[in-house]
Amino acid sequence: MSGATLPADGAPPTAVSPKAVPVASAFVPGQRDLRLDLFRGIALWLIYLDHIPSNIVNRFTIRNYGFSDATEIFIFISGYTAAYVYGRAMRDQGFVISGARILRRAWQIYVAHIFLFAIYLAEISYVASNFANPLYAEEMNIVSFLSNPDTMIVQALLLKFKPVNMDVLPLYIVLLFMFPPILWLLLRRPTLALGLSAALYAAARILSLNLPAYPGGVWFFNPFAWQLLFVFGAWCALGGAARHARIVKSPWTLLAACGYLLFSMFIALSWRHEGLREFVPQIVQVIIEPVSKTNLSLLRLFHFFAIAVVVVSFVPLDWPALKSPLLRPAIVCGQHSLEIFCLGVFLAFAAHFVVGEFSGAVTAQVLVSINGILIMILTAGLISWYKEIEGRRPKAQKKDMPDADLAGGEV
Amino acid sequence: MTKADFGWALACRRSIGCATVLAAAIGCAVLPTDAAAQKGVNCSVPQDMILSESRLPRVTKSVHDTKALAIAILGAGAASLPGPGGKETSYPAQLEGVLSKRLPGIAVKVGAYTVPRQTLKEVARNAKRVLAEAKPNLVVLQAGTVDAIRHTDLDDFGEELEYLIDTIQGAGADVVLVNLQYNPRLETMIPTTAYSGMIQSIAVEKDVPLFDRLGIMRYWSESGFFDFYTPTKDPTIAHQVHHCIGQALAAQIIATARLRARSASNF
Secondary structure, eight states, X not given: OOGGGSOOOOOOOSSOOTTOOOOSSOOOOOSOOHHHHHHHHHHHHHHHHHHSTTOGGGGGSGGGGSSOOHHHHHHHHHHHHHHHHHHHHHHHHOHHHHHHHHHHHHHHHHHHHHHHHHHHHHHHHHHHHHOOOGGGTTTHHHHHHHTOHHHXXXXXHTTOOOXXXXXXXXXXXXXXXXXXXXXXXXXXXXXXXXXXXXXXXHHHHHHTOOOBOSSSSBOXXXXXXXXXXXHHHHHIIXXXXXXXXXXXXXXXXXXXXXXXXXXXXXXXXXHHOHHHHTXXXXXXXXXXXXXXXXXXXXXXHHHHHHHHHHHHHHSOTTOGGGGSTTTHHHHHHHHTHHHHHHHHHHHHHHHHHHHHHTOOSHHHHHHHHHHHHHHHHHHHHHHHHHHHHHHTSGGGOOOSOOOGGGGTOOO | OOHHHHHHHHHHHHXXXXXXXXXXXXXXXXXXXXXXXXXXXXXXXXXXXXXXXXXXXXXXXXXXXXXXXXEEEEEXXXXXXXSTTHHHHSHHHHHHHHHHHHSTTOEEEEEEOOBTTOOHHHHHHHHHHHHHHHOOSEEEEEOSHHHXXXXXXXXXXXXXXXXXXXXXXXXXXXXXXXXXXXXXXXXXXXXXXXXXXXXXXXXXXXXXXXXXXXXXHHHHHHTTSOOOSSXXXXXXXXXXXXXXXXXXXXXXXXXXXXXXOOOGGGO
């Protein structure tokens, strides 16, 4: 969130390979910023809750109280941590090696995505053979349509067909795939890199650039638009935020951020509460509607910026609560984000199944929500434990390497 | 004050013909009616799910001036139920029946012009011809299902919806938007939330009433009135649901257009 932890102090690299390239904006990762883990962990919980359909608990997640939601937090922190981990690797080991590591990471996420798709396939096959209701004659077309495995699986492998709630990982894959040259430029000309990213965003918005999807339309998360948030996160991690700390921490900025958060909360509430709508002038509604998630509307982007400013202002790096056992569960989940994200998608499927098959009562919805988060915490703890016992082996220890868990966890 | 009362109070505060709305609102608060009641079905709907801040001025004018109301059901996907008797039991026919009963002396005609498996873009292509043919005062524009199944670009979907609303209003008719059906079994397969969110956004932007079919059916499900999850080939539930949707939609049209109507519980 804040670049204050990553001073651009020009400290020399500890092990420079022959291919290492000197960079204009050197940086040294400081201590692990637990705030990143904390907020990514919370974002993972919120994404899980939002992915359970007809769940009373997700009426209380942040998407109901503003323009942006947990996806922005997840993508920003992913960009931040990717730069944190691979930026140093690129400086120390050169473009080719660090680029290869980034692509390997993209491959791992691709495999995880296909694994989730297999689970989805099992679910849709079950529904296709077990469900019938004349009320849903039109909707059941989807089941017969999607259960054509010959086309559906190929389109899924091409990342063109993406089941509901499985759009984030393909976005992440494309962002990582594009990342090596972006990171190369960020290390040398950070402002230029961010400017190019913003230009691509603008071009995507103006020229309606997006990737094609199957069976029709385009990607739900337009990578050409969402890359801006990812690159912005990386830019912050590489000293951008530190260089502009005065602006970020200015009381006027904080005031503007709080004002914008309140405004967006009011508008978001007015979408669901008819009574509040009369207080929103029609011209305001016409200007702001609809708030595009696909193309990362500026309203969403600024809403995320406002959240980040408030968080940086009120949660310092050395916030004592970060060490408290109360926040530990979220932090541990954030430290293994790829595994926990995938688990969350699976658990959301499972929660929907449980609520539908056994009980749709509010109590059941609350119970599956809580249990899902508990399973995420326990799994994250288990992964940490595995890493810990493996780390005790001398050969398994990695020397002087930023923890790849920050970039979502090496598999 | 209950949630429903609160919604009602807000509507009343802004209302000119509060007494008229009161009569209509009482009707919509007690929706179980003849056929549904006989079948032991409770499909009441909270008032705040029915009442809308938007108006239907062309409907109001037509009913007052010409004592006639022509409604066209337009949009993506089927409005009729499959099987024998599907047309008669589907919500357009139910809507016509309920409005005729609740608006005595008014000639109500409801025509369904939907085509199964059509996206909104395909609907828009024929909209002008249908409007010229039907000459409606009100168009019930249902949207979302087919586009969600086909993963139409969400922004394109929104633009198409805006275009259709402009076209309909340009042809001299009011619009009521109808969103997707609630379908708990397929919720993880059809991106319902994204498309219903877009429909709601467009309704707010264009200041047209939204008949929240999704929310109402979810309310019926959560209240235990209907089981939408258990597989069945029996069309009874489908018929009952369409009957109830006809009731609720009629109540919303009456309340939003500020029409003097007989209470739903009186027949």
